[in-house]
Amino acid sequence: xxxxxxxxxxxxxxxxxxxxxxxxxxxxxxxxxxxxxxxxxxxxxxxxxxxxxxxxxxxxxxxxxxxxxxxxxxxxxxxxxxxxxxxxxxxxxxxxxxxxxxxxxxxxxxxxxxxxxxxxxxxxxxxxxxxxxxxxxxxxxxxxxxxxxxxxxxxxxxxxxxxxxxxxxxxxxxxxxxxxxxxxxxxxxxxxxxxxxxxxxxxxxxxxxxxxxxxxxx
Amino acid sequence: xxxxxxxxxxxxxxxxxxxxxxxxxxxxxxxxxxxxxxxxxxxxxxxxxxxxxxxxxxxxxxxxxxxxxxxxxxxxxxxxxxxxxxxxxxxxxxxxxxxxxxxxxxxxxxxxxxxxxxxxxxxxxxxxxxxxxxxxxxxxxxxxxxxxxxxxxxxxxxxxxxxxxxxxxxxxxxxxxxxxxxxxxxxxxxxxxxxxxxxxxxxxxxxxxxxxxxxxxxxxxxxxxxxxxxxxxxxxxxxxxxxxxxxxxxxxxxxxxxxxxxxxxxxxxxxxxxxxxxxxxxxxxxx
Numbered sequence: 166x167x168x169x170x171x172x173x174x175x176x177x178x179x180x181x182x183x184x185x186x187x188x189x190x191x192x193x194x195x196x197x198x199x200x201x202x203x204x205x206x207x208x209x210x211x212x213x214x215x216x217x218x219x220x221x222x223x224x225x226x227x228x229x230x231x232x233x234x235x236x237x238x239x240x241x242x243x244x245x246x247x248x249x250x251x252x253x254x255x256x257x258x259x260x261x262x263x264x265x266x267x268x269x270x271x272x273x274x275x276x277x278x279x280x281x282x283x284x285x286x287x288x289x290x291x292x293x294x295x296x297x298x299x300x301x302x303x304x305x306x307x308x309x310x311x312x313x314x315x316x317x318x319x320x321x322x323x324x325x326x327x328x329x330x331x332x333x334x335x336x337x338x339x340x341x342x343x344x345x346x347x348x349x350x351x352x353x354x355x356x357x358x359x360x361x362x363x364x365x366x367x368x369x370x371x372x373x374x375x376x377x378x379x380x381x382x383x
Numbered sequence: 384x385x386x387x388x389x390x391x392x393x394x395x396x397x398x399x400x401x402x403x404x405x406x407x408x409x410x411x412x413x414x415x416x417x418x419x420x421x422x423x424x425x426x427x428x429x430x431x432x433x434x435x436x437x438x439x440x441x442x443x444x445x446x447x448x449x450x451x452x453x454x455x456x457x458x459x460x461x462x463x464x465x466x467x468x469x470x471x472x473x474x475x476x477x478x479x480x481x482x483x484x485x486x487x488x489x490x491x492x493x494x495x496x497x498x499x500x501x502x503x504x505x506x507x508x509x510x511x512x513x514x515x516x517x518x519x520x521x522x523x524x525x526x527x528x529x530x531x532x533x534x535x536x537x538x539x540x541x542x543x544x545x546x547x548x549x550x551x552x553x554x555x556x557x558x559x560x561x562x563x564x565x566x567x568x569x570x571x572x573x574x575x576x577x578x579x580x581x582x583x584x585x586x587x588x589x590x591x592x593x594x595x596x597x598x599x600x601x602x603x604x605x606x607x608x609x610x611x612x613x614x615x616x617x618x619x620x621x622x623x624x625x626x627x628x629x630x631x632x633x634x635x636x637x638x639x640x641x642x643x644x645x646x647x648x649x650x651x652x653x654x655x656x657x658x659x660x661x662x663x664x665x666x667x668x669x670x
Contacts (some may be wrong), residue, residue: 180609181666182605182640190602219605220403221605228399228607262550301627303405304405328604
């Protein structure tokens with residue numbers, strides 16, 4: 166992010182034990198990079214009274230114990246951290262994820278983009294994607310961003326359940342499910358890759374800032 | 384276990400620290416009641432049975448000390464009524480039966496021994512979204528470790544059901560509701576619906592506070608326990624211990640920590656009012 170000055174985030178309470186550092190109310194590459202970078206800084210700072218630092222798509226939730234640190238004091242520490250240096254670019258790990266591109270909505274998505282099924286798959290896998298955030302459900306990851314040509318809105322109807330390992334597509338992003346969830350995103354494929362295993366610590370393999378290279382499963 | 388109501392699980396103090404992996408902390412719906420049951424024992428195993436409409440079981444070994452609290456339930460041991468909350472020493476063959484009483488949705492049994500079983504991410508707390516921990520059913524058996532050392536403990540004392548409006552701090556998306564809607568939210572009255580579980584409680588909105596609510600397209604953002612989110616059809620839901628890690632419905636306000644336990648114990652058809660407080664005020668509040 167070179168020497169570009171980070172926009173001052175909004176610092177607000179979330180209940181009486183949470184502090185949210187919000188870098189945007191809409192999702193952008195810059196807001197997401199600021200959130201992921203700030204979360205790493207806040208984690209490394211080991212702030213007193215903080216029990217959890219959670220990066221989201223464009224914000225960071227800090228859970229704290231108010232008997233150890235009050236909101237105003239923590240907000241002050243957060244402001245100092247935000248302005249201390251420019252946003253670090255996270256050098257995430259790179260993962261390869263093999264996908265069987267045969268989802269129920271693949272033809273429809275290719276038609277919206279205006280290309281053949283195989284051309285869509287090639288476009289989808291052309292560049293590695295960044296893990297934008299884990300959220301919505303255990304191990305569920307948002308990955309982005311695809312180029313503008315691959316920006317397709319969500320489906321009008323919600324599927325009440327798709328299984329773990331479903332590869333979803335909408336809003337210029339790809340997502341991977343790790344549990345059974347309802348979704349309004351397009352189902353484009355399936356993967357053996359599982360990003361949630363509660364029998365190991367940590368229970369997920371992908372972290373915000375990591376890169377994922379999608380491959381066609383053979 | 385010879386009779387088990389729905390949503391009966393094992394719960395300990397919870398599993399904080401895994402939210403970045405999409406896992407909420409879970410833990411008791413009524414934390415204070417869970418802690419009181421431990422207090423009556425003067426040293427209890429970390430894990431409780433959390434129950435709803437009651438349960439019954441027979442002790443196969445023993446003896447085993449046990450304390451019970453949360454709401455107002457009716458407890459019998461071998462058909463003899465015992466005052467609630469309770470501390471007892473169960474003998475081999477004792478038949479314990481708990482049925483709903485005057486108030487509350489969630490009760491707790493804690494024991495003077497640890498319930499055996501695997502930890503998942505450092506905790507035995509069941510999490511309904513992540514599929515962690517144990518959900519109990521008829522025929523299930525729990526095994527206990529050795530009796531723990533205990534200190535002198537106070538005699539169990541009944542807790543009154545709290546009254547009054549629920550204190551809230553304006554939420555993440557309060558500014559997306561117009562002034563009139565925010566005004567109706569704090570002046571109006573809501574009603575607890577029958578649709579409640581460990582993830583959240585739906586409220587009925589007889590005054591139509593959120594009728595005609597615009598469907599907002601919001602960026603999915605962090606959720607905390609006590610968040611009050613408004614669905615696209617105007618239904619308010621108070622999110623509880625097994626909440627989703629993030630969500631895209633607008634959150635108008637968040638219950639203060641001191642009021643979450645009391646809210647969890649509200650039965651269907653209870654009236655609910657909300658009162659905004661400042662953060663500084665919230666920290667000084669007691670339930």
